[in-house]
Amino acid sequence: SAVEYGLDAPFSVEYHDSIPSTNARARDLAGEGTSNVVVLADEQTGGRGRLDRDWHSPSGGVWLSVLFRPDVPMAHAPVFTLAAAVAVTRAAREAGVEAGIKWPNDVLVRHGDTERKLVGILTEMEGEADRVSWVVVGIGVNANVDPADLPDEANPTSLSAERGEPVDRRLFTQRLLEEFHALRQDPESVLDAWREYATTLGKQVRVETPSRTVEGEAVDIQFPGALVIETESGTEIVSAGDCEHLRPL
Numbered sequence: 001s002a003v004e005y006g007l008d009a010p011f012s013v014e015y016h017d018s019i020p021s022t023n024a025r026a027r028d029l030a031g032e033g034t035s036n037v038v039v040l041a042d043e044q045t046g047g048r049g050r051l052d053r054d055w056h057s058p059s060g061g062v063w064l065s066v067l068f069r070p071d072v073p074m075a076h077a078p079v080f081t082l083a084a085a086v087a088v089t090r091a092a093r094e095a096g097v098e099a100g101i102k103w104p105n106d107v108l109v110r111h112g113d114t115e116r117k118l119v120g121i122l123t124e125m126e127g128e129a130d131r132v133s134w135v136v137v138g139i140g141v142n143a144n145v146d147p148a149d150l151p152d153e154a155n156p157t158s159l160s161a162e163r164g165e166p167v168d169r170r171l172f173t174q175r176l177l178e179e180f181h182a183l184r185q186d187p188e189s190v191l192d193a194w195r196e197y198a199t200t201l202g203k204q205v206r207v208e209t210p211s212r213t214v215e216g217e218a219v220d221i222q223f224p225g226a227l228v229i230e231t232e233s234g235t236e237i238v239s240a241g242d243c244e245h246l247r248p249l
């Protein structure tokens with residue numbers, strides 16, 4: 001097997017009532033040479049999402065970033081994003097919310113025919129091709145927030161809305177981080193865990209990558225996070241893109 005991913009050093013937690021962005025703070029700490037920190041905030045005033053979007057982060061959510069320095073090539077980093085999706089899905093299920101994962105890392109809750117977004121994950125990194133210098137995995141969970149206070153386009157839901165009562169954020173965050181640390185140190189186990197919660201596998205999908213659109217049946221995931229799609233013209237493997245679940249014909 002494997003490259004040495006192990007990192008046993010304990011993590012310190014830096015808490016902020018309010019901060020522009022926990023990812024930005026973790027990146028700054030990385031620049032100062034720090035590692036193994038969790039930056040946690042009650043509210044973010046400048047939260048960032050993928051594709052440079054804003055990420056609305058009112059008080060009551062769980063907004064956090066994990067900074068670590070795994071001994072892996074840059075190309076393996078997507079596995080940490082999948083690990084975060086699995087960790088947060090497990091913590092949500094323990095809190096009584098039946099979350100599932102849409103490839104690659106959207107954690108959603110089904111409501112009839114629609115899927116509402118519960119979590120956003122943004123991974124950033126720096127380093128050389130053969131070894132990352134640092135990785136920041138940013139996880140934003142709509143915990144105790146009213147989805148009506150979040151932008152509509154995201155089709156949001158929250159833990160408190162799903163449960164009908166607030167979640168214990170301390171317990172939830174603890175479980176999430178425990179799961180994440182375990183998976184982070186055992187990347188081989190991440191894909192199997194991911195498959196267990198995936199809502200995408202077996203579905204007809206359309207994936208928009210920066211260069212093309214691939215449509216077909218999603219059949220599997222491959223290390224470190226690529227989706228395997230059976231199309232009319234053969235098997236395609238896509239490593240990044242926006243994925244849409246299509247209705248069965």
Ligand code: BTN
Nearest residue numbers: 021023047048049050120138140
């Ligand atoms: C997405 O576009 O779905 C990803 C959203 C990621 C949001 C989290 S909240 C904690 C961390 N800090 C940020 O500014 N963004 C991430």
